[in-house]
Amino acid sequence: MVTTEEKTSPTMHITEEKGSKALPAEKQHPWHSMVPAEVMEELEVSPENGLSDEEVMARQEQYGRNVMTPKKQQSAFVRFMLQFHQPLIYILLAATVVTMFLEEYTDAIVIFAVVFVNAIIGYVQESKALEAIDALAKSMTAKAQVIRNGKKQDIDAQELVPGDIVVVQSGDKFPADVRLVKQRDLKVDESALTGESVAVEKNAEPVAPDDVLGDRLSMGFSSTMVTYGKGTGVVVATGDETEVGKIQQSISSAQDLETPLTIKIKEFSHLLLWVILGLSVVVFAVGMLRGEGIGETFMVAVALAVGAIPEGLPVAVTIMLALGVSKMAQRRAIIRKLVAVETLGSTNVICSDKTGTLTENQMTVQQIVAGSKAYFVKGLGYRPEGEILEDNQQADLGTNKALELCLKAGILCNDSSVKEKEGSWTIEGDPTEGAMVVAARKAGFKLEELEQKEPRKDTIPFESEYQYMATLHDAGDRSVIYLKGSVEAVLERSNKAMQPDGELIEVDREAIEKQVEELASEGLRVLACGMAEAPEGTTDITHDDTKSGLVFLGLQGMIDPPRQEAVEAVELCQKAGIDVKMITGDHAITASAIATQIGLTGRKENGKLVAITGRELQQIEDHDLEDVAEKTSVFARVSPDQKLRLVKALQARDKVVAMTGDGVNDGPALKQANIGIAMGITGTEVAKDAAEMVLTDDNFSSIEGAVEEGRSVFDNLTKFIVWTLPTNLGEGLIVLVAVIIGSQLPVQPVQILWVNMTTAILLGLTLAFEPKEPGIMDRPPRPSGEPILTRELIMRTLLVGVLLLIASFGLYYYEMEQGATTAQARTVATTTLVVLEAFYLFSCRSLVRPMREIGFFTNMWIYYGIAAMFLFQALFIYVPFMNTLFGSAPLDTMQVLRIFGAGVILLIIVTIEKYYRFKSNARVEKVAESAR
Numbered sequence: 001m002v003t004t005e006e007k008t009s010p011t012m013h014i015t016e017e018k019g020s021k022a023l024p025a026e027k028q029h030p031w032h033s034m035v036p037a038e039v040m041e042e043l044e045v046s047p048e049n050g051l052s053d054e055e056v057m058a059r060q061e062q063y064g065r066n067v068m069t070p071k072k073q074q075s076a077f078v079r080f081m082l083q084f085h086q087p088l089i090y091i092l093l094a095a096t097v098v099t100m101f102l103e104e105y106t107d108a109i110v111i112f113a114v115v116f117v118n119a120i121i122g123y124v125q126e127s128k129a130l131e132a133i134d135a136l137a138k139s140m141t142a143k144a145q146v147i148r149n150g151k152k153q154d155i156d157a158q159e160l161v162p163g164d165i166v167v168v169q170s171g172d173k174f175p176a177d178v179r180l181v182k183q184r185d186l187k188v189d190e191s192a193l194t195g196e197s198v199a200v201e202k203n204a205e206p207v208a209p210d211d212v213l214g215d216r217l218s219m220g221f222s223s224t225m226v227t228y229g230k231g232t233g234v235v236v237a238t239g240d241e242t243e244v245g246k247i248q249q250s251i252s253s254a255q256d257l258e259t260p261l262t263i264k265i266k267e268f269s270h271l272l273l274w275v276i277l278g279l280s281v282v283v284f285a286v287g288m289l290r291g292e293g294i295g296e297t298f299m300v301a302v303a304l305a306v307g308a309i310p311e312g313l314p315v316a317v318t319i320m321l322a323l324g325v326s327k328m329a330q331r332r333a334i335i336r337k338l339v340a341v342e343t344l345g346s347t348n349v350i351c352s353d354k355t356g357t358l359t360e361n362q363m364t365v366q367q368i369v370a371g372s373k374a375y376f377v378k379g380l381g382y383r384p385e386g387e388i389l390e391d392n393q394q395a396d397l398g399t400n401k402a403l404e405l406c407l408k409a410g411i412l413c414n415d416s417s418v419k420e421k422e423g424s425w426t427i428e429g430d431p432t433e434g435a436m437v438v439a440a441r442k443a444g445f446k447l448e449e450l451e452q453k454e455p456r457k458d459t460i461p462f463e464s465e466y467q468y469m470a471t472l473h474d475a476g477d478r479s480v481i482y483l484k485g486s487v488e489a490v491l492e493r494s495n496k497a498m499q500p501d502g503e504l505i506e507v508d509r510e511a512i513e514k515q516v517e518e519l520a521s522e523g524l525r526v527l528a529c530g531m532a533e534a535p536e537g538t539t540d541i542t543h544d545d546t547k548s549g550l551v552f553l554g555l556q557g558m559i560d561p562p563r564q565e566a567v568e569a570v571e572l573c574q575k576a577g578i579d580v581k582m583i584t585g586d587h588a589i590t591a592s593a594i595a596t597q598i599g600l601t602g603r604k605e606n607g608k609l610v611a612i613t614g615r616e617l618q619q620i621e622d623h624d625l626e627d628v629a630e631k632t633s634v635f636a637r638v639s640p641d642q643k644l645r646l647v648k649a650l651q652a653r654d655k656v657v658a659m660t661g662d663g664v665n666d667g668p669a670l671k672q673a674n675i676g677i678a679m680g681i682t683g684t685e686v687a688k689d690a691a692e693m694v695l696t697d698d699n700f701s702s703i704e705g706a707v708e709e710g711r712s713v714f715d716n717l718t719k720f721i722v723w724t725l726p727t728n729l730g731e732g733l734i735v736l737v738a739v740i741i742g743s744q745l746p747v748q749p750v751q752i753l754w755v756n757m758t759t760a761i762l763l764g765l766t767l768a769f770e771p772k773e774p775g776i777m778d779r780p781p782r783p784s785g786e787p788i789l790t791r792e793l794i795m796r797t798l799l800v801g802v803l804l805l806i807a808s809f810g811l812y813y814y815e816m817e818q819g820a821t822t823a824q825a826r827t828v829a830t831t832t833l834v835v836l837e838a839f840y841l842f843s844c845r846s847l848v849r850p851m852r853e854i855g856f857f858t859n860m861w862i863y864y865g866i867a868a869m870f871l872f873q874a875l876f877i878y879v880p881f882m883n884t885l886f887g888s889a890p891l892d893t894m895q896v897l898r899i900f901g902a903g904v905i906l907l908i909i910v911t912i913e914k915y916y917r918f919k920s921n922a923r924v925e926k927v928a929e930s931a932r
Contacts, residue, residue, distance in 0.1 A: 031179045031236045032216040033209040039179045039234055043163040047181050047232060050147035050165040059161035066160040066176055066238040068245050083119035144175035147232075162235050168220065169230035176235045177242040178220040180204045183231035185463050187430065190214065190224045191355050193243065194585035194639075198363065198525060198560075199227045199430060201464050212614040212639045213243060214585050228430055228462070247640050247667050279732065283739045290742060300739060310728050310756065320720065320768040324713035332697045333706040334680070343675045343692070344710025346656045347578060348781040350703065351647060351669065353661040354584035354591060356679060358570075358598055358700055359560045361662075363431040365439035366561065367524060369515050370554030371402030371500035377439055380561050382418055382425040384441035397443060401502040406554035407443050409529040410436035412450055413471045413482040415461075432525065435558045436484070454480065458540040468493075472534060472541045479534040483546060487516050487555065490528035494552040507552050515555060521608075523593025524557030559590065562598045569701035570598050576707065577780030583635045583643050583669070588613050591636035602633030611636045617645070625649040643669040656781070660703065662687050677703060704777075712772040714782070719767045721789070723844040724760060725797050727837055730804025731755070734829070737809060744822070746812035746829040751886055755833050758872055763841050766865035770845055771858055792917060793847065799913060800840060800906070807902040808832045815895065823889035827877055830888070832899050834873050838866050839903035843910045850915065 031039055036047075045051055051059070084093065093115060100108040144157040147165040157175035160166070166178050168186075180186070180202055187199040194214040202217050213221070220226075220233055222242040239245055280301040287297035325335040355361050362381035367374065368388065375395055379386020388395045388403075397404045416429025418437050427434030437447070454473040462469040468485025483490060491512065496504040519526050530550040534541065570580050582595045588611040595602075595609045603610045611634040620628055622645075629649040638646070643659075647669045650657050659666070659673035667690040670676030676691035679698040688694050695702045731752050738745050747755075789797065808829040815825040841862060846854045876882050878890050 030209050031177075032211065032219045033206050034179075035206050036179070036181045036204055036234075039236070040181070043234055043236070045163045045165065045234060047147070047165055047234070049150040051161070051163050052149055055163070056148065056159075056161055059163060060159070063161055063238060063241075065158045067158050069240055080119065084115070089115055145172075160235050160238055162238060164235040165232065166235055167230070167232050168226050170226050170228055172226045174220040174222055174224050174226070176222050177237035178233035179236045180218050180220060180231050180233040183229065183233075185229035185461060186226065186231040187228035188220060188224050189227050189431075190221065190585075191361070193221055193224055198432060202231065203464060210615065210618065212585075212637055212642075214614075214637055214639075243640075276732075279736060283736065286739050300735065300745065310724050310760075320713065320717055320765065323768045324709060328693075328706050328709050331705040331709065332695060332699065332702045333709075334694045334696060335692065343656065344658065344707050345712070345714040346782045347658045347675065347707060347710070349579045349581065349650050349655045350573060350658045350660065351581045351583050351643075351650070351673070352659075352700070353666050354582050354586055354594060355560060356662045356698065357660050358566045358582065359562050359594060361560060362427075363435040363525075363558050364561050365435050365556050365558045367519055367522075367557040368403065368406065368439070368554060369519070369557075370406040371400050371498060372511075373400060373403070373500065375403065377442060379438075379442060380564070382427055382434060382438055384418060384425070384438050386442045388439075388443055400500040402498040402500055402553055404443075405498065405531060406529045406556065407440040407445060408450065409482040409484055409531055409553055410527075410556060411440035411445055411447055412454065412456070412473060413469055413484045413529075415459075415469075417447070432527070432558065436527070436556055439556065457538070460541060460543065460546065466543060468546075470541060470546050472538060478536055479538040481532045481534055481541060481546065481550075483530045483532070483550060484527055487512070487526055487528045490530045490550065490552065493546055493548055494530050494550040495548060496550075497552040504551060512552070512555070519555065519557040520589065521593075522557075522559075523590040524559050525590075526555055526557045528555055529553045559593070562594055563700060566700035567598050569699075569704045570600065572701075572704045572777065573707065574599075574601060576704075576777045578707070579633075581629075581633050581635070583638055583646055585638055586636060588634075588636035591634050595634045600633045603631070609634050614638045614642050617642050622649070626652050629653075630655075640666075640668055644672050647672045658703070660700070661691075662698070666690075677706075708772065708777055711776050712770075713768075715773065715776070716767050716770050718793075719770065719844045719847060720764045722793050722796065722847060723767065723837070723841060724764055725789075726800035726804060726840070727755065727759065727833060729797060729801030730808065730833065733801060733805040734808055737805065745826075746809055747826060747833070748887055751826065751830045751888070754876065754886055755830060755837075759834060759837050759869060762865050762869040762872065763837055766841070766859065766861040767844065769859050769861040771854075773846060773849070773854070796910075796913065800910065803906050803909065804833060804836055807836055807906065811898060811902065814898075820895075821889060823883075823887055824891065824895075827888040827891060828895055828899065831873060831877065831891070831896075832902055834869065835899050835903045836906050838869060839907040840910060841866070843907065843914060848914070848917065850911070 034042070040046065045055075093112075096108050096112045096115070143154055144160055144164075145152060145154055145167045146160070147153075147167065148155075152167065160176050164176075165181075166175065168174060168178075174188075182204055183202055186202040188202055189199045190213075200214070200217065202220065204218055207216055207218055220231065222237075222244045237243075237245070284297050284301045287300055328335055352358055360381045364380055364382075365377050367376055369375070373390065376389045377386060378389060395403065397407075414433045414437055416427055416431075416433035416437055418425055418427055418434055418441070420426075427437075441447075454475050456471050457474055457479070458472040460466075460468075460470040462485070466485075467489040468483055470481055470483040473480045473482065483493070491507065491509055494507050497507045497512075498504055516526050530552050532546065532550045534545065573580050580600055582591060582598075582600060584591050592608045592611040595611070596604075596607070600609060610632070612628065612632050614635075614637040617625070617628075617635070617638065625645065626649045629646050630653055635642075635646060643666065647657050647659055651672075651674070657673045658675045658677055659669045660677040660679075661667075661670055662679035666678075666687050670678060670687060670690040675693060677693045677695060678687040678691035680688070680694045680696040681698040693706065731747065734746055737743075811832050812825045812829040815828050816822070820828070842851060845851065845859065845862065876886060876888055883889060
């Protein structure tokens with residue numbers, strides 16, 4: 001063997017630079033397209049001897065350990081400091097510094113306390129997020145069997161290097177990416193990586209260079225499971241260079257996209273920032289022109305800034321989203337990131353994986369053709385409950401001998417079994433074989449009884465070369481051979497076919513092939529069953545015994561069936577204006593058939609939805625992909641990077657994309673999507689950690705419920721914003737008008753902060769408990785570019801803001817004229833803001849509907865919140881400590897009554913405005929409905 005120092009092969013080119021992991025040969029010639037001898041030459045290893053210890057050490061230094069590089073994390077301190085990185089927070093921090101400089105320590109402490117509480121809430125929530133990279137590292141196999149120094153040995157999988165010879169067998173996971181050199185009946189479950197529901201039959205023959213992952217039959221990929229047979233191969237990629245490692249890099253590089261809510265709030269914050277700064281400059285300039293002192297002028301500018309900034313908004317939004325999380329948990333949807341709650345409400349595209357998400361991920365026999373008769377099998381998944389129907393009536397096995405023997409062959413010529421564990425049914429062995437066991441049990445067959453009556457004597461195991469399995473059984477006075485396999489393998493060995501009455505006739509190959517085509521066109525995987533008699537006393541069989549002379553018994557067509565609840569959920573989502581797209585690694589015909597059964601909408605041919613394959617996607621340029629992604633509903637044989645590409649193409653069209661999935665292959669797309677939704681039961685840890693939401697019941701229908709909750713949360717957030725902004729507008733106007741007319745401030749900065757924080761929590765948060773309004777899932781998703789505040793809501797905000805200005809300023813001056821102290825007058829103005837906000841709260845329970853339609857007592861939290869607010873305001877007015885802290889003073893009964901009178905007037909005015917706007921909107925909707 002050539003040592004590392006002696007390597008001179010022009011094709012190997014292993015660089016001496018420490019830490020470099022690239023294999024140049026792979027870049028020029030993909031391993032799966034090279035013959036095994038070429039691969040061995042490139043990697044300078046022999047399959048008999050493997051690598052020597054010296055070569056292993058050299059390559060470990062060259063390529064590193066077979067582990068994935070963890071993503072560098074921000075420190076806890078940095079993450080906490082980033083909570084202050086918001087435009088409106090900058091203003092409050094500046095106000096804190098200025099007030100401290102002016103020795104207004106109470107104001108400074110209160111302002112900074114608000115900022116600090118907001119930062120703590122944000123930091124705590126962000127700290128709960130887990131990293132997907134950790135889960136990917138856990139997916140690496142702990143042990144590996146290799147050939148080194150000419151001997152087999154078990155090693156830690158982390159010690160593998162390119163060139164190692166690896167041996168795998170049933171039950172093993174591939175510890176790295178391996179180019180197969182030889183194999184025997186090797187089947188691999190790649191569903192977690194490719195999304196294909198059926199175990200893949202592997203071989204060592206090269207395939208086309210541009211074949212997608214699911215078609216690279218000459219490769220074994222890291223973390224995929226061997227379900228049958230055994231194989232030997234050479235490691236061609238480890239750690240970050242494996243396909244799973246590349247997925248890690250995709251997840252790491254995917255951007256954490258901002259949600260529609262965060263985008264809108266950021267836009268609103270920037271706009272508010274410039275408005276506040278502009279008004280503050282105007283106020284400061286006017287004060288200086290009037291000859292006011294710099295300190296006093298600064299405090300007025302601070303009062304304007306504090307009044308205009310909705311300090312309670314970040315806290316309120318966080319708490320309202322947290323309440324939404326709690327509601328979704330009750331509907332079996334666990335939210336990992338708060339903003340994902342609102343994102344669901346604006347989702348307009350759901351890209352769903354097929355296997356295990358829209359389907360059961362349990363192969364199920366659905367149709368049987370035996371004795372020229374067609375039967376439908378009811379019941380889904382591995383649970384052996386259901387019935388076999390003929391013309392919608394339960395079939396009688398006694399009337400069709402061919403059907404009886406077809407089912408018997410399926411369960412006896414079988415090495416798999418179905419078992420119940422903790423209430424759920426699972427298959428031990430190959431899922432395809434398991435489906436045939438379940439079908440036979442639905443017909444009443446019990447394996448134990450059959451094995452007693454016809455014990456197995458010998459077996460011809462499945463081999464890729466022959467494409468069938470055969471078993472020999474002792475049937476008492478005779479010996480019977482049962483055989484199952486591909487239709488071609490069984491047909492070429494059959495010269496007779498059994499009729500329902502047991503009569504044998506010549507095989508009609510053309511008729512059978514036509515039946516197979518019909519079953520395959522529905523996405524079914526078709527296997528055939530046959531039998532033959534052997535001389536009595538036969539104890540073993542060979543392929544010579546099954547060359548010819550078989551009796552063709554029938555066909556069994558199976559598929560990973562759609563979830564029934566998924567069908568209903570898709571219909572509801574599409575009714576709500578949400579496009580549902582299937583993006584899967586499975587075959588195009590199967591994907592199209594499932595998509596059609598589920599009810600996806602899109603372009604069809606011959607009654608089936610048109611599916612675009614991964615190979616076709618490779619030929620589509622990015623600028624054309626956007627149109628294809630938007631108009632196509634089914635994508636099949638898609639690789640992980642293509643799933644990611646499709647999600648990005650939809651986002652380029654301003655789509656808010658939700659991506660569902662359960663496998664490793666879904667990780668990058670889940671991370672890139674606006675909201676990733678993972679399956680809680682069947683989902684891999686990679687999928688769960690890359691997602692923002694996890695479904696605890698793996699039920700696609702839970703997504704529909706979560707979308708409904710998301711829309712409700714956004715509705716209630718909008719109500720809160722429409723309720724709180726007039727207060728900030730009114731407070732800002734009070735300060736501005738006071739400066740313009742040369743008056744002292746009716747409300748001090750610290751009093752403004754009191755109003756903003758207490759009312760936001762005690763009054764505004766009660767809107768989070770508003771029930772969903774009727775027809776919430778009948779309306780289309782909100783356009784991504786639509787602002788939070790529409791023109792009508794802006795007009796409402798201006799109206800209420802002006803009313804707050806008039807009431808507070810008017811009562812303040814009235815009290816001053818009546819001889820009240822400045823502290824009393826300011827207490828009246830402050831309390832007026834609180835009371836008017838409480839009355840306005842009733843109007844905000846619905847932005848368009850009157851109170852009688854939504855019910856006066858459907859949200860009792862409103863009344864609890866108002867009672868608590870009035871109690872706190874009483875403390876503000878009458879407790880000496882609060883008087884000292886906030887500059888307030890006790891009020892008499894008439895002063896309080898005047899304040900409540902102003903609140904009633906505001907409610908009447910807003911109710912009248914909403915009534916006429918509601919009538920106008922109803923008229924427009926009626927005209928639009930007539931036009932439709």
